[in-house]
Amino acid sequence: MTTIQPARTAFPSHVTRQLAWRRVAPTVPFDVWIEREWIKFARRNGYRTRNGAAQAHFDRYMETLQA
Secondary structure (H helix, E strand, O other), X not given: OXXXXXXXXXXXXXXXXXXXXXXXXXXXXXXXXXXXXXXXXHXXXXXXXXXXXXXXHHHHHHHHXXX
C-alpha cells in the first residue's frame, strides 16, 4: 500500500507566523509586527473582520514573506 504525501508540510498558524517573523523582522517584537502586518494585509485585501477565510488567506500570505 502506497501513502500519498502532501505537496508541502502544513504548519499550524502560529508556527507559520513565527517563521515569517523570524525571516522578515526578528528585531521587532512579534506581537507588534504581526498586528502591523495584519492591518496592512486587511486594508490591501478589503477585510474588515478576522473571520476564518481572512485568517486562512493571511496564513497563506505569511508563507510567502521573504526577508
